[in-house]
Amino acid sequence: MKHLLTLSYLGTAYSGFQVQPNTKTVQAALQFAATKIFDTPCGITGCSRTDSGVHANEYLAVVEEHGKASIPESAVARAMNTYLPKDISVFRCISVPDDFKIRHEVEGKEYLYLVWNHPCRNPFLSDRALYYPRKLDIEAMRKAIPYFVGKHDFRAFMASGSDIADTVRTITDLRIEAEADTVKIYVSADGFLYNMVRIIVGTLLEMSEGKISAERLEKAIETGERSLAGRTAPAEGLYLNRVFLNPHALNREENSRA
Amino acid sequence: MKHLLTLSYLGTAYSGFQVQPNTKTVQAALQFAATKIFDTPCGITGCSRTDSGVHANEYLAVVEEHGKASIPESAVARAMNTYLPKDISVFRCISVPDDFKIRHEVEGKEYLYLVWNHPCRNPFLSDRALYYPRKLDIEAMRKAIPYFVGKHDFRAFMASGSDIADTVRTITDLRIEAEADTVKIYVSADGFLYNMVRIIVGTLLEMSEGKISAERLEKAIETGERSLAGRTAPAEGLYLNRVFLNPHALNREENSRA
Numbered sequence: 001m002k003h004l005l006t007l008s009y010l011g012t013a014y015s016g017f018q019v020q021p022n023t024k025t026v027q028a029a030l031q032f033a034a035t036k037i038f039d040t041p042c043g044i045t046g047c048s049r050t051d052s053g054v055h056a057n058e059y060l061a062v063v064e065e066h067g068k069a070s071i072p073e074s075a076v077a078r079a080m081n082t083y084l085p086k087d088i089s090v091f092r093c094i095s096v097p098d099d100f101k102i103r104h105e106v107e108g109k110e111y112l113y114l115v116w117n118h119p120c121r122n123p124f125l126s127d128r129a130l131y132y133p134r135k136l137d138i139e140a141m142r143k144a145i146p147y148f149v150g151k152h153d154f155r156a157f158m159a160s161g162s163d164i165a166d167t168v169r170t171i172t173d174l175r176i177e178a179e180a181d182t183v184k185i186y187v188s189a190d191g192f193l194y195n196m197v198r199i200i201v202g203t204l205l206e207m208s209e210g211k212i213s214a215e216r217l218e219k220a221i222e223t224g225e226r227s228l229a230g231r232t233a234p235a236e237g238l239y240l241n242r243v244f245l246n247p248h249a250l251n252r253e254e255n256s257r258a
Numbered sequence: 259m260k261h262l263l264t265l266s267y268l269g270t271a272y273s274g275f276q277v278q279p280n281t282k283t284v285q286a287a288l289q290f291a292a293t294k295i296f297d298t299p300c301g302i303t304g305c306s307r308t309d310s311g312v313h314a315n316e317y318l319a320v321v322e323e324h325g326k327a328s329i330p331e332s333a334v335a336r337a338m339n340t341y342l343p344k345d346i347s348v349f350r351c352i353s354v355p356d357d358f359k360i361r362h363e364v365e366g367k368e369y370l371y372l373v374w375n376h377p378c379r380n381p382f383l384s385d386r387a388l389y390y391p392r393k394l395d396i397e398a399m400r401k402a403i404p405y406f407v408g409k410h411d412f413r414a415f416m417a418s419g420s421d422i423a424d425t426v427r428t429i430t431d432l433r434i435e436a437e438a439d440t441v442k443i444y445v446s447a448d449g450f451l452y453n454m455v456r457i458i459v460g461t462l463l464e465m466s467e468g469k470i471s472a473e474r475l476e477k478a479i480e481t482g483e484r485s486l487a488g489r490t491a492p493a494e495g496l497y498l499n500r501v502f503l504n505p506h507a508l509n510r511e512e513n514s515r516a
Binding site: 008009010055077078081086087088089090091119120121122123124126127128 | 266267268313335336339344345346347348349377378379380381382384385386
């Protein structure tokens with residue numbers, strides 16, 4: 001049996017989603033809880049890797065289990081939560097076909113980057129937003145939007161050391177919302193390179209600071225030169241915000257039966 | 259010299275505001291930071307005690323110092339923050355007359371009680387809201403408002419063991435706002451008895467649960483019988499939200515000079 005879970009987590013205490021030896025990960029916590037409630041070893045597959053300290057408002061993961069216990073679908077979320085720590089919570093569970101492969105069905109994702117833009121720290125947002133004391137120039141940052149949106153080679157916006165061959169991605173939306181002392185940067189794309197959102201945000205900050213011009217940004221995208229893009233913004237402000245599944249992913253079984 | 263600080267803090271890690279031996283308190287953290295920046299031992303007086311685990315969106319405290327260093331008023335907040343932990347932040351500092359006594363000048367306070375009202379936990383609100391899985395009956399809770407608002411003897415809404423003689427207080431406002439999965443309860447009064455807001459919130463929850471009727475609430479207020487009121491809601495959802503100072507408090511010195 002395969003189950004698709006929708007969950008949220010505060011990533012502060014975790015070394016990212018994916019299991020690694022000798023460190024806390026979200027995947028390991030889910031594996032532990034699923035194994036408890038289905039009373040059998042369970043495999044967990046996530047929709048995305050997230051880095052150490054990155055949060056998720058919406059994350060999708062698949063549990064594969066061959067347990068004898070049959071737990072009603074509606075009870076899985078709350079049962080999982082009894083075995084999960086307080087910083088991870090499952091909100092929904094639906095059954096999916098046995099051949100459901102989450103990585104094949106994800107068509108895009110939206111990340112949110114949260115900035116606390118005030119001269120004084122916000123004690124409620126430490127480890128949950130970038131604390132940026134200088135007033136951001138939102139208009140200067142918005143000038144970047146038309147350069148980023150669209151299908152481009154984003155090699156310049158990838159952490160050095162990555163060995164991915166195809167660095168072309170399509171950013172479908174980039175939005176900057178400023179309200180009171182909070183700035184929210186939303187980036188949607190069909191896929192993301194390693195550290196791509198954090199480097200985009202770092203570039204936007206340097207545009208606000210007058211260090212990167214629109215011309216330089218254009219050149220960064222054209223040449224793929226990492227040094228032309230901005231710094232890597234810290235993980236603490238980053239949230240996986242939404243996951244866009246193939247709209248047919250969840251009714252394929254019914255279709256094939258019809 | 260006396261300085262009036264406006265600060266916020268996340269109370270999770272603290273045994274309340276007031277200094278106590280062998281435990282972390284907000285007052286001790288402020289004393290440490292003030293002593294560092296004014297380079298002399300400093301006294302700190304708070305506007306209110308808050309309990310262990312209670313938060314403050316707005317808290318007022320007075321620093322009294324006799325240091326030789328003269329720090330511009332505008333620099334005090336940021337200087338304090340360099341010596342404060344991430345869960346306490348000073349937002350403003352103004353100088354006040356030497357005879358300024360914060361406890362005399364506070365005319366009222368507003369508390370906020372935050373409830374996460376959803377079947378599944380919110381990982382971003384653990385220790386920051388009460389997690390209440392059953393759907394709250396907001397209309398049933400709002401029936402309590404006319405009984406609470408006004409000048410009453412609130413003895414029934416005070417933790418047992420308190421030895422305060424005068425238990426009459428005036429609640430100037432009680433408001434319940436429900437939006438999506440969050441319920442916010444605001445209570446303003448000229449003063450609060452020990453655990454008063456938490457017992458009011460516990461009573462509202464029991465009205466939602468059908469355990470306490472409007473008649474019983476009326477009788478609790480009339481008789482002062484603690485057992486007629488509701489349970490004490492946990493500290494984690496409680497925020498000191500605003501402090502109402504005497505409007506003349508901050509210009510009394512100028513007045514007396516005039």
